[in-house]
Amino acid sequence: GAGVSQSPRYKVAKRGQDVALRCDPISGHVSLFWYQQALGQGPEFLTYFQNEAQLDKSGLPSDRFFAERPEGSVSTLKIQRTQQEDSAVYLCASSLSSSNSPLHFGNGTRLTVT
């Protein structure tokens, strides 16, 4: 039983470049979440999917951030025209569809914008 898989583990982008971060959740998990974690801080909510529907994107910091999950499984977080303040670890988590269900996290993608 594989866990949540994220790729790449590390990404270095020049300011202004577009990046795409991939998340492969646990099979059968309906809910998928993206979080941003700055150094020394807790994860900050970005967006949430239930199957292919994006039910909450209130945490996306700007319209440069876009997430999709077209077939209700794999998800991609895209950041356009990256800025230095986008440097962080991006975490993906999946869970069964209930607020009682714990999140299962991937190891994250560390994005560095130079």
Next chain:
Amino acid sequence: GDSVTQMEGPVTLSEEAFLTINCTYTATGYPSLFWYVQYPGEGLQLLLKATKADDKGSNKGFEATYRKETTSFHLEKGSVQVSDSAVYFCALSVDTGGFKTIFGAGTRLFVKA
């Protein structure tokens, strides 16, 4: 809005000392409460949870009790080990049609031999 506040670290203890990490929350609705742990070089993982008032979550010698009257979920362990050195995150989740989990800022624990 919903939020979680936990004590700032780092917390440094000697092996076999008693641990308390305070956590309080603010939530609209009736949240489920969690403690997650991040060991060095590893991803976040669930440590324990409680889903209703007066429930006690426990795992690996750690305990936390859901206190609705004080909106708290303090983490305790009677005798810490060096291997408990990690960052601990308190979190809440509320079902409002959809749901999201809100995390505290984390508390780093160092345990010395």
